Amino acid sequence: MKNGSKLLRSLLKVSEKAANIARACRQNEVLFELLIQEKKSVEKNPRFFQDFKTLADVLIQETIRHDIGVEFPELAKMIKGEENNTFSNTLGETITVKVCPTLAETTELLAKVLDNDEKTAQLLSREVHRDVVLTDVPVNIVDVPTDFEVAIEDLRIWVDPIDNTADYIHGFESKDEESGLHMTGLYCVTVLIGAYLQSTGLPVIGVVNQPFYEKRDTLWKGSCYWGLLDNGMKYCSIKKSEDEERTLKKKVLLSRFEDPEIKSRLIENGFTIIEAAGAGYKILSVATGQVDAYILTKASTYRWDTCGPQAILQSLGGGILDFENCRQNPELIDLDVNYSNSKLSNKGGLIAYRDLNTLKTLRHIIFQ
Numbered sequence: 529m530k531n532g533s534k535l536l537r538s539l540l541k542v543s544e545k546a547a548n549i550a551r552a553c554r555q556n557e558v559l560f561e562l563l564i565q566e567k568k569s570v571e572k573n574p575r576f577f578q579d580f581k582t583l584a585d586v587l588i589q590e591t592i593r594h595d596i597g598v599e600f601p602e603l604a605k606m607i608k609g610e611e612n613n614t615f616s617n618t619l620g621e622t623i624t625v626k627v628c629p630t631l632a633e634t635t636e637l638l639a640k641v642l643d644n645d646e647k648t649a650q651l652l653s654r655e656v657h658r659d660v661v662l663t664d665v666p667v668n669i670v671d672v673p674t675d676f677e678v679a680i681e682d683l684r685i686w687v688d689p690i691d692n693t694a695d696y697i698h699g700f701e702s703k704d705e706e707s708g709l710h711m712t713g714l715y716c717v718t719v720l721i722g723a724y725l726q727s728t729g730l731p732v733i734g735v736v737n738q739p740f741y742e743k744r745d746t747l748w749k750g751s752c753y754w755g756l757l758d759n760g761m762k763y764c765s766i767k768k769s770e771d772e773e774r775t776l777k778k779k780v781l782l783s784r785f786e787d788p789e790i791k792s793r794l795i796e797n798g799f800t801i802i803e804a805a806g807a808g809y810k811i812l813s814v815a816t817g818q819v820d821a822y823i824l825t826k827a828s829t830y831r832w833d834t835c836g837p838q839a840i841l842q843s844l845g846g847g848i849l850d851f852e853n854c855r856q857n858p859e860l861i862d863l864d865v866n867y868s869n870s871k872l873s874n875k876g877g878l879i880a881y882r883d884l885n886t887l888k889t890l891r892h893i894i895f896q
Contacts, residue, residue, distance in 0.1 A: 532678035532733070535600065536756060537662055539721050539735045540672070542595040544665040546588040546719045547739035547750045549655045550690055553584040554699075554714070554740075555748070556651065582697070583641060583652075585611045586625045588689035591656050592721065594627035600680060609687040610832045615641050631657045666741075667752045667765055676758050682727050686835035686867070688720040692806030704802050707779060709818055711804045714740035714748070718808035722835025729868025732757050734839025736812050753812065755843030764843040766815055768882075776886060779819040781810045787825045790894060794823075797893045811837035811880045815844060821890055822880040825851055829874045834865055837880070844882055851877030858895045861887070 553560055589609040597604030613625045623641050628634040631653050638649035662669050690696050701713030710716050717740055723733040733756045741751035755764040780794055784803045791801055802819065804810055807829045810822040815837065838848045842864075853863040853876055861884070865874060881887040 529674050530677045531680055532676035532756070532758065533672070533674045535596075535678065535680070535683075535723070536672060536676065536733055536735075536754060538596055538599050539723070539733065540665045540667060540752065540754060541660045541662060542592050543719050543721055543735045543737040543752060544750070545591060545595065545655065545658060545660045546689060547737045547752075548658065548660070549588050549591065549652065550584055550696070550717070550719065550739045551748050551750075552651060552655050553582065554696065555746075556648070582690070582693065583615055583625070583638075584696075585689045585693065586613050586615055587638075587652065587656065588719065589613065589687055590626050592687050592689070596685070602680060603683060603685065606683060607685045607687060608832070609689060610830065611689060617641050617643050619643070627656055665752050666750055667754065671763075671765055672754075673756075673763050676756055676763070678723075678732060678758070679725070679727075682725050683723050683732075684726050684867070685721065685723045686832045687722075688718075688808065688830075688832040688836075691718045691720050691808035691833060692716050695805050704804075707800070707802055707818065709781075709802055709804060709813060710809070711802070713805075716804060716806035716809040718806060718812065720808045720832065720836040722832075722837070722839055724835055724839075724867045726868060729866035730864060731835050731839035731842065731867070734836035734843075736808060736815075736836055736840060738809075738812070753815065753840060755815075755840035757839065757843055762843040762845070764840060766817075766840070766844060768817065768844055776889065777818075777820050780890075781813060781819050781822040783810075783824055783826070783828065785826070786823070790823060790825060793893050799893075807833040808837055811841065811848070814846070814880045814882050815840045817882060820882065820886045822878070823851070823890070823894070824874075824879075825877040827873050827875040827877065829878060830872050831867055831874070834874060834878065834880075835867060838865060841880060841882065845884070846880070846882040846887075848878050848880045849887070850874070851879055854879060854891060855895055858891060 593607045635653040702711045719737040721735045724731045738751045849863045
């Protein structure tokens with residue numbers, strides 16, 4: 529098996545392990561109350577009055593770093609994420625969270641974070657050290673290619689361990705009944721992993737895991753999506769028909785605080801506007817074809833939000849463009865969000881689209 533295919537399998541497995549940790553934290557009420565920590569002001573997303581960091585975030589990020597590093601040691605230091613790996617307990621002690629060599633050692637470390645709650649620490653450690661295999665991941669493993677080659681030494685990885693932390697914490701569910709899209713709630717929570725080439729700055733592998741895709745009795749089950757690009761070849765877990773490429777749904781996702789002028793132009797041209805939470809979920813909804821596009825004019829998403837989903841969109845013939853660059857260069861198409869620089873924020877906003885015809889239509893409406 530070629531190394532790119534091996535890496536994709538590793539990312540799929542660790543995304544499911546991440547989903548297991550997210551579900552374990554969320555479904556254990558006592559644990560969940562212990563885990564919430566308000567972020568310091570310097571870490572806050574300015575769009576929100578409150579922003580939170582949870583132990584689940586930190587633990588997932590470190591688990592991804594650890595598991596990928598075991599199979600690809602050269603990538604261990606190339607994995608970047610939203611969270612730092614420190615956490616404070618109620619005694620004011622600051623602990624560096626990491627995955628230890630053994631379950632017992634990880635349990636001991638997590639118990640310090642959890643005020644010596646050994647039982648809860650062991651519950652989390654079991655998920656961290658669980659041996660997840662590819663058949664555990666909710667994907668069709670027959671579709672996962674074996675002949676994908678990639679220059680591992682050229683790769684960098686962005687991780688968002690729990691995208692849409694606010695809804696992960698509060699869990700208030702609301703749904704647009706006409707479109708079937710969720711506007712808020714656990715369904716809008718995603719685990720995002722994206723690998724890009726440093727030489728080009730463009731994503732080549734993307735994995736998006738929805739830990740809370742459906743609830744069966746009292747337990748949540750997830751869903752997982754992937755996409756990759758290989759020297760002009762494109763592979764994706766999402767299938768796209770020719771009819772879909774020709775037909776606009778006339779639906780666009782926006783954030784709740786979008787520019788009124790953008791809304792007006794879209795509505796005047798017959799588009800339905802749907803406001804939903806979670807950048808990862810909104811981009812995934814574009815990829816699955818539930819909406820035509822996701823438009824954002826503000827600098828409220830980050831590299832970890834877009835790298836993985838961008839790879840999936842590109843594998844479908846779509847992509848994510850910088851909104852401000854589009855405004856300044858309305859005739860150019862090659863304006864993909866690029867990860868080769870040191871910027872963290874997508875300062876120019878973005879347009880996430882599934883096919884070029886949609887992009888051309890939207891650019892004409894917005895920038896005419």
